[in-house]
Every structure is written in structure tokens, then in C-alpha cells.
Amino acid sequence: MFDVLIVGGGPAGLSAALMLGRCRRRVLVCDIGEPRNRRAAALHGYLTRDGIAPAAFNELGRRELPQYGIEFRCVGVTAVAAGANDCRVTLANGGAERGRFLLLATGVIDDLPAIPGLDACYGRSVFHCPYCDGWEWRDRRLAVIGHAPQEAQLALGLRTWSGDLVLCSNGRRIGTSQRDRLARNGIRVRDERIARIEHQDGMLSAVVFDGEHVLPRDAIFFTTGQHPQSALAQSLGCALTPRGTIKTGDLSDTNVARVFVAGDASRDAQFVVVAAAEGVKAAMAINRALQAEELKP
Numbered sequence: 001m002f003d004v005l006i007v008g009g010g011p012a013g014l015s016a017a018l019m020l021g022r023c024r025r026r027v028l029v030c031d032i033g034e035p036r037n038r039r040a041a042a043l044h045g046y047l048t049r050d051g052i053a054p055a056a057f058n059e060l061g062r063r064e065l066p067q068y069g070i071e072f073r074c075v076g077v078t079a080v081a082a083g084a085n086d087c088r089v090t091l092a093n094g095g096a097e098r099g100r101f102l103l104l105a106t107g108v109i110d111d112l113p114a115i116p117g118l119d120a121c122y123g124r125s126v127f128h129c130p131y132c133d134g135w136e137w138r139d140r141r142l143a144v145i146g147h148a149p150q151e152a153q154l155a156l157g158l159r160t161w162s163g164d165l166v167l168c169s170n171g172r173r174i175g176t177s178q179r180d181r182l183a184r185n186g187i188r189v190r191d192e193r194i195a196r197i198e199h200q201d202g203m204l205s206a207v208v209f210d211g212e213h214v215l216p217r218d219a220i221f222f223t224t225g226q227h228p229q230s231a232l233a234q235s236l237g238c239a240l241t242p243r244g245t246i247k248t249g250d251l252s253d254t255n256v257a258r259v260f261v262a263g264d265a266s267r268d269a270q271f272v273v274v275a276a277a278e279g280v281k282a283a284m285a286i287n288r289a290l291q292a293e294e295l296k297p
Contacts, residue, residue: 001086001098001099001100002026002027002028002071002097002098002099002100003020003025003026003027003099003100003101003290004016004017004020004025004026004027004028004099004100004101004102004103004286005027005028005030005087005089005097005098005099005101005102005103006027006028006029006030006103006105007030007031007077007080007089007102007103007104007105007106007230007232008029008030008031008104008105008106008107008230008263009029009030009031009033009058009061009062009072009105010031010035010036010058010105010107010263010275011057011058011061011263011272011273011275011276011279012105012107012262012263012275012276012278012279012282013029013031013103013105013262013263013279014029014058014061014062014065014276014279015061015275015276015277015278015279015280015283016103016105016262016279016280016282016283016286017029017065017070017072017279017283018061018064018065018068018070018283019279019280019283019284019287020070020283020286020287021065021067021068021069021070022068023283023287025286025287025290026069027069027070027071028070028071028072028073028097028099029065029070029071029072029073030073030075030076030077030089030091031072031073031074031075032074032075032076032092033074034229035054035058035107036107036108036109036110036229037054037123037272038054038055039122039123039124040054040123040132040133041053041123041124042054043057043132043272044131044132044133044135045131045132045271045272045273046271046272046273046276047273054272057272073091075091075092075093075095076091076092077089077090077091077092077230077232078090078091078092079232079235080102080104080232080235080236081236082102082236082256082257082258082259083258084257085100086098086099086100086258087099087100087101087102087258087259089102100258100290100293101258101259101260101286101289101290102258102259102260103252103259103260103261103262103282103283103286104230104232104233104246104259104260104261104262105261105262105263105275105279106228106229106230106232106233106263107228107229107263107275108226108227108228108229108245108270109226109227109228109229110122110128110222110224110225110226111224111225111226111227112126112222112224113145113146113170113222113224115145115170115194115196115197116195116196116197117196117197117198117199118197118220120197120199120202121197121199121202121203121204121220123202124202124203125199125202125203125204125218125219125220126197126204126219126220126221126222127219127220127221127222128221128222128223129221129270130154130157130158130160130161130221131271132271133219133221134158134160134161134162134221135161137161137162137218137219138161138162139161139162139163139164140162140164140218140219141162141164141166141216141217141218141219142158142161142162142164142165142166142217142218142219142220142221143165143166143167143168143207143215143217143219143220143221144158144165144166144167144168144220144221144222144223145168145170145194145220145221145222145223145224146222146223146224147223147224147225148172148174148175148178149178150223151167151169151223152167152174152178152181152182153223154221154222154223155167155182155187156181156182156185156187158221159185159186159187163186165186165187165188166187166188166189166190166207166215166217167182167187167188167189167190168190168192168194168207168215169189169190169191170193170194171191171192171193171194172191173191174189174191190207190209190215192209192210192211192213193209193210194207194208194209194210195208195209195210195212196208197220198214204217204218204219204220205217207220225244226243226244226245227244228244228245228246233246233254233259233261236254236256236259237255237256238254238255238256238259238261239254239255246261248260248261248262250281251281251282251284251285252278252281252282252285253285258289260282260285260286261282262275262278262279262281262282263275263278263279
């Protein structure tokens with residue numbers, strides 16, 4: 001039996017595995033290789049790793065695990081269970097494993113706007129996070145798409161990176177107070193429904209509205225929500241936040257005994273560097289829980 005089963009081999013899961021390995025714990029990491037940022041050319045804001053490709057970053061992390069005896073399997077997990085004394089994962093290849101604790105680091109998936117052409121641009125000229133990609137598109141022609149009131153907040157936030165901003169409401173009405181504030185900050189609003197996104201190999205050229213009205217743009221930032229990449233935590237009865245992510249304590253603990261959640265699936269600040277830090281915090285909490293069971297009072 002493993003000490004810890006980790007589902008998800010992104011920054012949170014790998015970071016947790018590394019620390020738990022250094023705590024001399026027997027760890028299994030299961031991952032299917034489909035992280036949220038897999039379509040991005042580079043990740044940013046991670047000291048010493050700014051600009052590295054996500055796949056390359058994860059590969060570097062996996063290379064550090066064998067020296068600590070950590071087992072990594074490229075396999076999906078189809079079901080999980082948590083009992084009084086251990087946890088169990090059912091693997092997509094038909095196998096199963098048991099561990100004393102379970103860490104879910106499966107991340108989230110962005111809900112892309114259902115606009116023809118937009119999916120082909122995702123990760124190349126369509127983005128969800130200005131902190132991650134705003135610098136690369138500074139002083140360019142940007143459009144914002146989303147749900148109220150987050151769309152206006154995103155548009156206002158993007159003023160840090162560009163003065164040429166257009167909020168595209170896609171047929172929805174923007175409130176007078178929001179519209180006025182946007183105007184005071186030099187942000188235009190287009191109310192028409194969006195017919196499609198024009199692009200060349202994923203590089204945006206224009207937003208096309210009903211009636212074939214064309215708005216030339218270089219990039220789009222969107223805020224239309226997200227959902228957990230995996231329903232494993234919900235199947236265990238883990239509580240959710242209003243945003244739809246898993247509700248956790250300060251050390252990534254959940255309301256289900258022996259189950260921890262780290263990374264984008266749990267916290268509000270969804271950055272690679274934060275996910276890695278959460279993995280370390282979760283690992284420390286799990287190691288302390290293991291120590292509590294092992295040490296005599």
C-alpha cells in the first residue's frame with residue numbers, strides 16, 4: 001500500500017510528490033497528460049522558468065521524482081473512494097491501488113465561449129489571464145468577451161497592458177453605470193452578436209459580428225467560467241466553492257477525511273507558481289497527518 005496516492009501530474013501534483021518523496025513516503029502519481037495549459041506556448045511568472053513551455057516544465061518535474069523512489073504512471077483514474085483508514089483509486093487500465101491518503105491535483109478546464117473560430121485560437125491569440133499573457137500582447141488591439149460583471153472587470157484590468165480595448169457583449173446589455181465607467185477609461189463597447197472569429201492558423205485577425213461588421217483585433221481575453229477537469233472530488237462528497245472549485249482549508253484539506261486537493265481545482269489564484277506552492281503545503285500537511293498516526297503519544 002502507498003502512503004499517498006496523487007491524481008494529477010501537473011505543477012501541484014509533482015511538487016507535492018517531490019516533497020513527500022523527500023519525507024521518505026511511498027508515493028504514486030497518476031496522470032493522463034492533459035493539463036489546462038497544454039495549448040499554451042509558454043508559462044509565465046515562475047521565477048527561473050519564465051517562458052518555458054508547459055510540457056517541458058512538467059517533464060523537468062517528472063525527472064526529479066525517481067531519485068526519491070516516487071512512482072509515476074501515465075494512466076487515468078476512473079474512480080476514487082475514501083474510508084476510515086485508507087483510500088482507493090480505480091485505474092483506467094483496470095487496475096486499482098490503495099493509499100493511506102489521497103491528493104487530488106486534477107486542475108480545471110476553461111469554459112470557452114461558443115463562438116466559431118475561437119477554439120482554434122485558444123492558447124495562441126485567445127487567453128483567459130492577463131497576468132499570464134498580457135505582456136506578450138501589450139499595446140495591441142485587444143477584445144474582451146465574457147459574462148457580466150466579470151467582463152467589465154477584465155476589460156478595466158487590461159488597461160494596464162493596452163489602451164486599445166473593446167468589450168464585445170455578444171448581444172447582451174451592458175448596464176449604464178458599467179458602460180459609463182468603461183467609457184471614462186477609454187474602453188469601447190460593441191453590443192452586436194458575434195458571428196465568428198477570423199484567424200490564420202490560430203492567430204486572430206478580426207471579430208466578425210452579425211451583419212458582417214468587422215472589428216480588427218490582435219487578441220481576445222475572455223472570462224466565461226471554468227469547471228473541474230475531473231469529477232472525482234465531487235464523487236467523494238467534497239464541498240465546492242461558489243466558483244465551482246473544491247473548497248479547501250489553509251493546507252489543502254477538504255471536508256472528507258484523508259482527502260486533500262491542491263492546484264487550480266481548489267484556489268482562486270490560478271498560476272503555475274501558486275499551484276506548485278500549494279502542492280508543497282499539501283505535502284507537509286499530509287506528512288504531518290501520517291506522523292500523527294505513526295508516532296506514539
